[in-house]
Amino acid sequence: MAKLKSTLPNMLLSLTVICISAGAILAGVNMYTSGPITEAKAAALQRAITQVTPDFDNDPTADVYKSVTSDGDSLLIYPAIKDGETVGVAVESNTKNGFSGEIKVIVGFAPDGTLINYSILEHAETPGLGSKMEEWFRTDKNNQSVIGRSLADGNLTVSKDGGEIDAITASTITSRAFLNAINRAYSAYKGTDGSTGATGSY
Numbered sequence: 741m742a743k744l745k746s747t748l749p750n751m752l753l754s755l756t757v758i759c760i761s762a763g764a765i766l767a768g769v770n771m772y773t774s775g776p777i778t779e780a781k782a783a784a785l786q787r788a789i790t791q792v793t794p795d796f797d798n799d800p801t802a803d804v805y806k807s808v809t810s811d812g813d814s815l816l817i818y819p820a821i822k823d824g825e826t827v828g829v830a831v832e833s834n835t836k837n838g839f840s841g842e843i844k845v846i847v848g849f850a851p852d853g854t855l856i857n858y859s860i861l862e863h864a865e866t867p868g869l870g871s872k873m874e875e876w877f878r879t880d881k882n883n884q885s886v887i888g889r890s891l892a893d894g895n896l897t898v899s900k901d902g903g904e905i906d907a908i909t910a911s912t913i914t915s916r917a918f919l920n921a922i923n924r925a926y927s928a929y930k931g932t933d934g935s936t937g938a939t940g941s942y
Contacts, residue, residue, distance in 0.1 A: 784861075785846075789818050792848025792857040793828040796820035800830060810927035817928060820848075828856055833925035837917040840864040843873075845918070847925040853892045858922065870914030877918065882906050886919075891926040895919075 782801070789800050800818035808814050818830040828851065834844045843863045848856035860874045877886045883906045886896055896919045897903025900912060907915035 788846045788859040788861060789820070789830040789848075791859050792830050792846055793818075793820035794822065794850075794856070796822050796827060798822075807928040807931045809924045809931070811924070813924070815925065815928040826851060829929055831925035831929050832861070833921045833928070835917045835921040835924065837913070837920055838863060838865055839870050839911065839913045839917070840866065843914075843917050843921055845921045845925070847922055849891075849926065849929050852890070853926065853930065854888060854890050855886055855922070855926075857887060865914050866911070870908065870911045872908050872911065873914055873918045876908050876915075877905070886922060891923070891930075895923040895926075 786801065793800070798819070798821040800820055803821070804816050804818050806814045807817050816832040818832070819826050820828045820830065829849050831847050831849065832844070833847055834842055836842050841864050843865070844861040845858055846861055847858045850856055857878065863871070863873070865871050865873065876884055879885055880887075883899065883904055886905060889896065895903075896905055898905050898907040898912060898915050898919065900907060901916070903919075905915070905919060
């Protein structure tokens with residue numbers, strides 16, 4: 741095969757062929773991986789809902805609805821129903837106030853507003869510091885744990901701000917952000933009481 745001359749048209753042709761080939765490869769990879777990725781995310785969400793709510797016999801992801809927070813945002817709420825009765829809810833919440841950006845959590849509440857459990861869905865906080873929130877706020881030590889607290893008594897805040905929750909050592913910003921996500925979750929859940937904040941099925 742004769743070697744193409746190094747001319748501008750030939751270089752543009754070569755680059756075009758390369759770009760088209762690369763695009764086709766990426767499209768193929770995306771086509772084969774998008775399905776498994778979506779399935780993995782759905783399975784992770786289902787596990788998180790199970791972790792933060794009592795036993796249920798419905799499909800919370802099928803019964804999901806949106807509710808408005810006190811700051812005007814809307815969050816997804818997954819009801820946990822057992823024998824036709826709501827035994828709790830899982831609220832998918834977030835905050836952009838983390839030390840390294842957005843923190844996503846899912847928070848479980850009992851019908852009376854008591855915090856059952858939480859699970860961190862996504863974060864970029866500093867390993868060994870802010871990342872400790874994954875376990876710190878459920879550890880039964882001093883005033884760290886948020887488990888079993890009733891947010892009907894008011895928002896959760898760190899002790900440095902006059903609240904009752906001990907912040908993660910050297911990670912006050914992350915701690916404030918985490919509690920902000922928890923408080924937002926409760927405000928959305930509270931909005932469903934009396935149908936004042938619910939916006940219907942999603």
